[in-house]
Amino acid sequence: MADMAETTAAWTLHPDRMLPAEPTERAIARRLYSHVKDLPIISPHGHVPPEWIAQDLPFHDPTSLLLSPDHYVCRLLHADGVDLADLGMGAATSGRALDADGARRAWRIFCERWPLYRGTPSRYWMETELVEIFGVTQRPSAQTADAIYDQIAACLADPAYRPRALMDRFDIALIATTDDPCDDLRHHRALADEGYPRRVLPTFRPDRYLEPARPDWPALVAALGHASGIDTGRYAGYLAALENRRAYFKDHGAVSTDHSHADVVTLSLTDAEASAIYAAALAGTATEQQCTAFRRHMLVEMARMAVEDGLVMTLHPAVARNHHTAAFERFGADVGFDIPISVEFTRGLQPLLERFGTAAGFHLVLFTLDETTFSREIAPLAGVYPSVYAGVPWWFIDAPEAIRRFRGAVTETAGFSRTSGFIDDTRAFCSIPARHDMSRRLDCGFLARLVAEHRLDEDEAADTAYDLVATNPRKVFKL
Numbered sequence: 008m009a010d011m012a013e014t015t016a017a018w019t020l021h022p023d024r025m026l027p028a029e030p031t032e033r034a035i036a037r038r039l040y041s042h043v044k045d046l047p048i049i050s051p052h053g054h055v056p057p058e059w060i061a062q063d064l065p066f067h068d069p070t071s072l073l074l075s076p077d078h079y080v081c082r083l084l085h086a087d088g089v090d091l092a093d094l095g096m097g098a099a100t101s102g103r104a105l106d107a108d109g110a111r112r113a114w115r116i117f118c119e120r121w122p123l124y125r126g127t128p129s130r131y132w133m134e135t136e137l138v139e140i141f142g143v144t145q146r147p148s149a150q151t152a153d154a155i156y157d158q159i160a161a162c163l164a165d166p167a168y169r170p171r172a173l174m175d176r177f178d179i180a181l182i183a184t185t186d187d188p189c190d191d192l193r194h195h196r197a198l199a200d201e202g203y204p205r206r207v208l209p210t211f212r213p214d215r216y217l218e219p220a221r222p223d224w225p226a227l228v229a230a231l232g233h234a235s236g237i238d239t240g241r242y243a244g245y246l247a248a249l250e251n252r253r254a255y256f257k258d259h260g261a262v263s264t265d266h267s268h269a270d271v272v273t274l275s276l277t278d279a280e281a282s283a284i285y286a287a288a289l290a291g292t293a294t295e296q297q298c299t300a301f302r303r304h305m306l307v308e309m310a311r312m313a314v315e316d317g318l319v320m321t322l323h324p325a326v327a328r329n330h331h332t333a334a335f336e337r338f339g340a341d342v343g344f345d346i347p348i349s350v351e352f353t354r355g356l357q358p359l360l361e362r363f364g365t366a367a368g369f370h371l372v373l374f375t376l377d378e379t380t381f382s383r384e385i386a387p388l389a390g391v392y393p394s395v396y397a398g399v400p401w402w403f404i405d406a407p408e409a410i411r412r413f414r415g416a417v418t419e420t421a422g423f424s425r426t427s428g429f430i431d432d433t434r435a436f437c438s439i440p441a442r443h444d445m446s447r448r449l450d451c452g453f454l455a456r457l458v459a460e461h462r463l464d465e466d467e468a469a470d471t472a473y474d475l476v477a478t479n480p481r482k483v484f485k486l
Contacts, residue, residue: 018146020138024131025407025448027455035465036448036455039472043447046476047180050443051427051484052210052265052321052401054434057184059170060207061194066168069159070095070110073136074117077435079129082343087123089116097338111156118152128406128445135441140173170436174205177440181206181486185265188213188252189234192259199260211256211264211318213249217305218268219288220298228289242278242285246308253316262484263319263372264309268302271324271373272355275362276304307359314366319484321398323374325350341434347376347403352384364392372427372483374398381413386420396483398427405432405442407449414453423471428480443476450475 026036058064066072074080075095085091094113095105105113124130137143141159145151162168167176174182186192186209195209216227232239235248235255253264276284284301287293293301306322313320329335331344352373363369371394373385381397389397397417400409417426429446431439451472457463463471480486 018134018138018144020135025445025452027452029459032452032455032459035458035468036451038465039451039454039468040448042469043451043472043476044444045178046473047178048182048440048443049180049428049477049480049486050182050431050439051208051263051480051486052183052185052430052432053439054185054432055182055436055439056434057186057194057198057207057209059436060174060182060203061197063169063171066163066170068107068110068163069156070105070113070117072163073133073159073435073437074113075105077129077433077438078341078343079127079435080117080124080133083123083127083129084116084120085343087120089120091334091338091342096342111153114156115149115152118147118155119149121147131407131445132435132438132441135444136437139441140176140437173437179205179439181208182439183208183210183263185210185212186256188216188249188256189230191234192256195259206260208260208262209256211253211261212266213252213264213309214267216249217266217309218298218302219284219293220295220302225289225291240289242282245285249308250312250316253312253318257316257318261318262486263321264313265321265323266306266309267323267326268306269324269327270303270350270355271306271322271352272303273306273310273357273359274300274303275307275358276300307362310359310363310369310371313371314363314369317368317485319370319372321372321374323376323398323401325376326402350375350377350380352380352388356388360388360392360395364394366394369394370396370483370485372396372398374401374430376401376403378404378409378412378416382416382420386417386425389417389425390421396425396427397421399429399446401430401432405430405446407445410446410449411453414450423475424479426475426479427483428475447472447476 023033027033081091081094081096084094091097093116141162143155143158145155147155166172188211192209195207198207215221216231218224228239228245231248235251237248237251238244239248281301281304284293284297288298310320325348326345327348328345329340330346334342334344373395375385385397389395400413429443431442433439433442454468454472458465458468
């Protein structure tokens, strides 16, 4: 009977979702939210393919749009026994792109297992997408799967649901992609050449070019040399090639570089030491210890370059990537098998901050999946170094309780102004407005409690709510 009630009940979204349950705080939060709910979206870090927007490519089906790109959704299905191939994950690697029947079957699998998402942020994002974007009025279930699929498919046949129309509908003022240093950025160039009014910016992501322990590193360095037109046979040429590509990205609109390694330990090698390790790595004779030292040295070099060229540097460590080797070999990266680990910032970043922590114009944004570091390390660093900003919860912890914990942990030491503004970090294009809306509601709830406790006047809370959405991301990412 409970399943039948879920199937037949009209599905609506409560206007006070995510706001405080306590009546006084809820009333304040409603007022604060009314000031920010319709502000344009600024998304300075994400993974939406730029060709979607440049070519205004129509979306093929509900599964490839809403399900397959969202590893948050697919990983829980896999944990429940579903083969990732049946969800269209890793199609480029597995060679098993879903046909029309396969896409519908994947959607049925998802709807049948809708109860898996109770209490998760994925539930919040997905139901917001289904109801507010596609007008779905039935909760997903085995009984409603086909009807919902057909309704979304009908929408996708309408030009109003192409990427550019949705960019306008979502009011995305700015969106940054994540790009390989050797990318020619032709899609970003095409958008700029036509004068597309919404900003689509590339982001320089050099991780694999800084890690000589990788078996493909010599080939990557050669590709870097080809893209830059600079001989990378020696360390000096390698540095020059990286600087060249950073300049190329900046000329194409980039405002930041993005870095994710196993840790954020930094150190400075002498030119002679770095050159020797570089030569050994190209020859395949560098030790693991040497490769690690070189990678940590290159983070400092990235900071040096950031001081010189003005690009914002973001760090997001604390991830054990591709945890399941068989899944990686079958489907490739980014299919949900990246797992959070602990990380240390204070001692690890000291060599970098000793040199550049007070350098004029340098911005370093610290993200983490290790919540214990927010109050102990990141907030104190952001609260004293003019270059350091606390990145908001992302990935596994861009969830309601984690966001609330973040505000409590960071605000006491670093306030609101030293935080980045929300980061959606997603490939799931239609979830972007839902994610930003969730953040706005939660931040308004946090501010409402400060007002209710007479720690903040309501006009100050309203100003702060606006700053978190509109001012902070522009300031932090130099927009």
